[in-house]
Amino acid sequence: MSLFTLTLSLLLGFQFVHAGLPAKIYGVNLGSWLLIEPWMMPAEWISMGGEICNDCSKCIQSEYAFSEKYPDTVDAKFAKHWDTWFNQADVDDLLENGLNAVRIPLGYWIVEALVDRKTEFYPRGGIKALRRGLTQLKKAGISVVLDHHALPGVHTPNQMFAGRCTTDVQFYTDYNFHRALVWTAVMTALSHLDPAFETVASIQAVNEQIMDASKTPGYGEFSKNFVKTVRAVETLLNIHYKRGHRSFDDRASSNFTATMEKMSRTSTFSLPVAKALQDAVPILVSLAVELKIQTSIFGLSSLFRKREALVTNFMDIGWQHNNPSNPADAAIGPQAYDSHLYYNFGGVAAPNEEAHMRHICNLNRIETNAALGNTPLWFGEWWLAPMFEASDEFLRKFADAQKLVYGRSKGWFFWNFKIEQSDVIPADYPRTRSYTECVRRGYLTKNPAAVHDPHVCDPYITPAVPA
Numbered sequence: 001m002s003l004f005t006l007t008l009s010l011l012l013g014f015q016f017v018h019a020g021l022p023a024k025i026y027g028v029n030l031g032s033w034l035l036i037e038p039w040m041m042p043a044e045w046i047s048m049g050g051e052i053c054n055d056c057s058k059c060i061q062s063e064y065a066f067s068e069k070y071p072d073t074v075d076a077k078f079a080k081h082w083d084t085w086f087n088q089a090d091v092d093d094l095l096e097n098g099l100n101a102v103r104i105p106l107g108y109w110i111v112e113a114l115v116d117r118k119t120e121f122y123p124r125g126g127i128k129a130l131r132r133g134l135t136q137l138k139k140a141g142i143s144v145v146l147d148h149h150a151l152p153g154v155h156t157p158n159q160m161f162a163g164r165c166t167t168d169v170q171f172y173t174d175y176n177f178h179r180a181l182v183w184t185a186v187m188t189a190l191s192h193l194d195p196a197f198e199t200v201a202s203i204q205a206v207n208e209q210i211m212d213a214s215k216t217p218g219y220g221e222f223s224k225n226f227v228k229t230v231r232a233v234e235t236l237l238n239i240h241y242k243r244g245h246r247s248f249d250d251r252a253s254s255n256f257t258a259t260m261e262k263m264s265r266t267s268t269f270s271l272p273v274a275k276a277l278q279d280a281v282p283i284l285v286s287l288a289v290e291l292k293i294q295t296s297i298f299g300l301s302s303l304f305r306k307r308e309a310l311v312t313n314f315m316d317i318g319w320q321h322n323n324p325s326n327p328a329d330a331a332i333g334p335q336a337y338d339s340h341l342y343y344n345f346g347g348v349a350a351p352n353e354e355a356h357m358r359h360i361c362n363l364n365r366i367e368t369n370a371a372l373g374n375t376p377l378w379f380g381e382w383w384l385a386p387m388f389e390a391s392d393e394f395l396r397k398f399a400d401a402q403k404l405v406y407g408r409s410k411g412w413f414f415w416n417f418k419i420e421q422s423d424v425i426p427a428d429y430p431r432t433r434s435y436t437e438c439v440r441r442g443y444l445t446k447n448p449a450a451v452h453d454p455h456v457c458d459p460y461i462t463p464a465v466p467a
């Protein structure tokens with residue numbers, strides 16, 4: 001920091017805003033809030049005008065299908081959902097349960113200007129709901145990971161969480177990688193400049209890309225450009241993301257978007273990053289006006305933000321097979337890795353208690369990932385559903401074992417903070433997939449750092465083979 005900026009900061013009294021992650025994450029996903037997955041809330045979805053069917057591409061069972069069907073009412077219907085599914089009562093529940101972080105799944109359409117309205121159909125207005133929720137989370141001191149969960153062009157086939165259920169997967173193309181980088185530039189800028197985003201500590205590039213790496217061409221290069229885009233915005237904001245970082249000082253301008261525009265036309269950044277910054281400028285300019293945050297976006301203070309660098313986040317290397325790229329190769333500055341583990345879909349452990357307990361208690365993912373540079377790691381999605389009908393007693397053990405093992409990493413985010421309670425939802429969904437309900441039933445302890453039995457894994461640990 002130059003003497004000039006230092007003096008200015010002192011004069012204007014800027015505070016050091018600490019936006020880091022908790023030392024140990026005890027968190028939940030805010031699933032089905034700004035990205036609806038109808039399976040978690042079928043009664044509400046049907047009452048909104050949606051449908052439930054076995055193959056989600058065959059009925060109105062995604063945000064895309066709903067928005068295409070109801071162009072005139074979709075925004076109002078979704079606004080009501082955003083207000084009711086996650087609000088102050090839910091923030092109070094998080095605090096009551098001792099949680100310190102949330103992961104927020106988002107679609108690319110939260111940045112509305114990225115949507116090609118001729119062929120793409122999604123609700124509008126989500127950004128305002130996001131700001132409302134972030135403001136409440138900030139007051140509660142809860143850290144946030146913004147998770148790019150549904151990517152432009154659709155990044156995985158026939159999944160409600162991708163926003164559109166289709167086999168026409170177009171994310172892995174230059175056009176859609178570019179749109180995802182623009183999203184990244186906008187979200188990074190907002191994270192550092194919009195006061196509502198103050199507890200945002202991390203952005204995840206892509207949730208659950210296709211597992212077969214041969215079907216995700218360009219993903220490794222995109223990962224590198226994702227990190228470079230985050231760091232480019234931070235460079236322009238003088239946010240230091242690594243030791244020996246050189247300050248960027250544009251004293252000619254006091255306006256962040258003007259600086260971003262100017263610098264994106266120089267050779268400071270690589271072409272994909274420069275193009276993303278260029279296209280992010282008009283979006284930020286109009287968001288500044290729409291959200292009435294002109295002072296934070298254009299103001300003098302924006303160039304002297306005392307924020308910690310964002311933690312860039314990717315699915316861990318173990319998520320993919322078939323010669324995947326290593327996300328560790330993309331790291332510049334703080335980065336973390338995200339592992340997901342679901343037992344109920346099969347392919348993990350045989351459908352009985354013993355096999356499930358043995359598997360979780362001997363899990364070595366943290367170590368195998370660390371050996372490939374994928375550390376720190378957190379478990380960004382998990383729940384209590386096993387592959388069989390579970391007793392209450394088993395769910396308590398299974399909860400303990402998962403928390404003990406995931407607790408050895410940077411921490412965890414349970415999926416999900418809530419699940420609808422209704423006549424049409426299978427009873428097992430809230431019972432094994434809703435954090436609040438699992439605490440209420442006593443499977444999960446009220447204190448997330450505690451367990452019922454710290455020795456729950458003892459009988460299942462496979463002894464190390466003597467050398």
Ligand SMILES: *[C@@H]1O[C@H](CO)[C@@H](O)[C@H](O)[C@H]1NC(C)=O
Nearest residue numbers: 255256257258261281285298
């Ligand atoms: C800041 O620059 C943008 C262009 O990037 C412009 O639209 C805006 O009016 C400027 N605002 C101020 C306050 O100078």
